[in-house]
Amino acid sequence: MASRVGLLLAPSSSLARNPPRARLPYPLPSHHLGRPTYRRFASSAPLRSPLWWPRQAPPLFSARAMSGSAGSPPYAAELAAAKKAVALAARLCQTVQQEILQSDIQSKADKSPVTVADYVHVGSQVLVSLALNMEVTSGSFSMVAEEDSEDLRKDSAEEILEHITDLVNETLAEDGSYNITLSKEGILSAIDTGKSEGGPSGRHWVLDPIDGTKGFLRGGQYAIALALLDEGKVVLGVLGCPNLPLASISNLNGSSCGDQMGALFSATVGCGAEVESLEGSPPQKISVCTIDNPVNASFFESYEGAHTMHDLTGSIAEKLGVQAPPVRIDSQAKYGALARGDGAIYLRFPHKGYKEKIWDHAAGAIVVTEAGGVVTDASGNDLDFSKGRFLDVDTGIIATNKQLMPSLLKSVQEAIKEKSQAPSPL
Ligand SMILES: Nc1ncnc2c1ncn2[C@@H]1O[C@H](COP(=O)(O)O)[C@@H](OP(=O)(O)O)[C@H]1O
Numbered sequence: 001m002a003s004r005v006g007l008l009l010a011p012s013s014s015l016a017r018n019p020p021r022a023r024l025p026y027p028l029p030s031h032h033l034g035r036p037t038y039r040r041f042a043s044s045a046p047l048r049s050p051l052w053w054p055r056q057a058p059p060l061f062s063a064r065a066m067s068g069s070a071g072s073p074p075y076a077a078e079l080a081a082a083k084k085a086v087a088l089a090a091r092l093c094q095t096v097q098q099e100i101l102q103s104d105i106q107s108k109a110d111k112s113p114v115t116v117a118d119y120v121h122v123g124s125q126v127l128v129s130l131a132l133n134m135e136v137t138s139g140s141f142s143m144v145a146e147e148d149s150e151d152l153r154k155d156s157a158e159e160i161l162e163h164i165t166d167l168v169n170e171t172l173a174e175d176g177s178y179n180i181t182l183s184k185e186g187i188l189s190a191i192d193t194g195k196s197e198g199g200p201s202g203r204h205w206v207l208d209p210i211d212g213t214k215g216f217l218r219g220g221q222y223a224i225a226l227a228l229l230d231e232g233k234v235v236l237g238v239l240g241c242p243n244l245p246l247a248s249i250s251n252l253n254g255s256s257c258g259d260q261m262g263a264l265f266s267a268t269v270g271c272g273a274e275v276e277s278l279e280g281s282p283p284q285k286i287s288v289c290t291i292d293n294p295v296n297a298s299f300f301e302s303y304e305g306a307h308t309m310h311d312l313t314g315s316i317a318e319k320l321g322v323q324a325p326p327v328r329i330d331s332q333a334k335y336g337a338l339a340r341g342d343g344a345i346y347l348r349f350p351h352k353g354y355k356e357k358i359w360d361h362a363a364g365a366i367v368v369t370e371a372g373g374v375v376t377d378a379s380g381n382d383l384d385f386s387k388g389r390f391l392d393v394d395t396g397i398i399a400t401n402k403q404l405m406p407s408l409l410k411s412v413q414e415a416i417k418e419k420s421q422a423p424s425p426l
C-alpha cells in the first residue's frame with residue numbers, strides 16, 4: 001500500500017474519470033480504535049450482537065457453521081467464514097476488473113493502472129476483514145495483510161478514499177448479506193486490522209487481497225488468498241480465483257473444456273482440499289495428479305519473468321525430462337490448478353534478494369498439501385509460516401506430488417549448482 005497509494009492521485013483511471021457513484025443513503029459508522037465496529041443500518045448494536053445477523057438469506061456462501069459443535073470438523077466455522085469473505089471480495093474484484101478492461105486505461109500515456117489496483121486491493125481487504133469479523137464469533141481478531149491505511153489517510157487521498165468507500169458499500173449492498181455501510185473512517189480502520197505481524201503463537205488470518213496484481217490488470221489470473229495460522233501452522237486456506245475455469249484447464253494453456261468461470265479452492269488441515277464455484281456450488285474433493293514419469297508432466301510458473309527466473313526453471317525442467325512447455329499464469333491460481341491435477345509441478349525461483357511474504361503462499365500451500373501434494377523450498381524444507389510477515393526460504397519454492405518430488409529436488413539442486421558455476425555475463 002505505502003508504495004502504491006502514493007501513485008493514486010492523478011485521476012487517470014476509468015473510476016477516477018467517471019462521475020462519483022451515488023452515495024448510499026445509509027447512516028455512517030462511528031470512529032473506533034482497534035477491532036472495527038461496523039454499524040448495522042438503523043441500529044447502534046455493537047458488532048457480534050445477534051441483531052446484526054442478516055435477515056435475508058445471503059446470496060453467496062452462508063457462513064453460519066458453528067465453531068466446535070459436536071461432530072463438526074475442526075475450524076468449520078472459520079472455513080465457512082473464510083469462504084464467505086473471499087467470495088465477497090471476489091465480487092468487488094470482478095466488478096473493478098470489468099471496468100478496467102472496458103476502459104482505455106491500459107493505453108493511457110501515463111500508464112497508471114496501478115491507481116485502479118489500489119482501489120481494489122483496499123476494497124478487497126476491507127470486505128474480507130468485515131466478513132471475518134461478522135462471521136467468526138469467538139476469540140480476538142488478528143490479520144496479517146498486505147495493505148495499510150497510511151497513504152489513504154493523507155488529505156490528498158480524499159477522493160480515492162471516497163471511491164473506495166463507495167465501491168465497498170455498493171458491493172455490500174449488491175451482496176445483501178449485511179445491512180451495513182462503512183464510513184471513510186470505517187474503511188481506514190478496517191484496512192488497519194491487517195497490521196498484525198503474525199508469528200508462532202495465537203491465531204492470525206493471513207490475507208493477500210489480490211494476489212497477481214499484474215495478472216489482474218492484464219485481464220489474466222489473480223486470486224484472493226486467505227489462510228488461518230494457528231500456533232504458527234497454516235490450518236486452513238481459501239483461494240478465490242475468479243478467472244480460473246471451474247473445470248480443469250484441460251489443454252494447459254489457460255483455457256478449459258468447461259465454460260463456467262471462477263473457482264474457489266479450500267482446505268482445512270487433515271480434511272483434504274475441495275473446489276467449488278464462487279457462488280457456492282457443491283464442493284468437490286480434489287487431489288494432485290498421480291503422474292510419476294516426468295516425461296508426462298507439465299509445470300506451472302509465474303507469467304512475469306521478474307518474479308521467477310525462467311532460465312533456471314527451464315533448466316530444471318530439462319534436467320527432469322519434462323517435455324511440455326511451461327504453463328505461465330499469475331497468482332496462487334497456480335497452487336489451485338496444481339491441487340486439482342491440472343499440471344504436475346510448480347516452480348518459483350525469485351531473482352536474488354527477493355524476500356517471499358507469507359500471504360503469497362499460505363493459502364496456496366495448504367490447498368496443495370491437503371490435496372496430497374508437497375510444497376518445499378529448493379532444499380526440500382517445509383515452508384515455515386511462523387516467522388512473521390516473511391518466509392525464510394532457501395532459494396525458491398517448489399510443489400509437486402509425492403512421486404515426483406525426489407527427482408524434482410535432485411534436478412533443482414543440479415540446476416542451481418550449474419547456474420552458480422556459470423560465468424557471469426560481463
Ligand atoms: N521481484 C519479485 N520476485 C518474486 N516475487 C515477486 C517480486 N515482486 C513481486 N512479487 C510477488 O509475486 C506475486 C505475484 O506472483 P505471481 O508471479 O505468481 O503472480 C506478487 O503478489 P501481488 O501481486 O499480490 O503483489 C508479489 O508479492
Ligand SMILES: [Mg+2]
Nearest residue numbers: 208211212360
Ligand atoms: Mg501476492
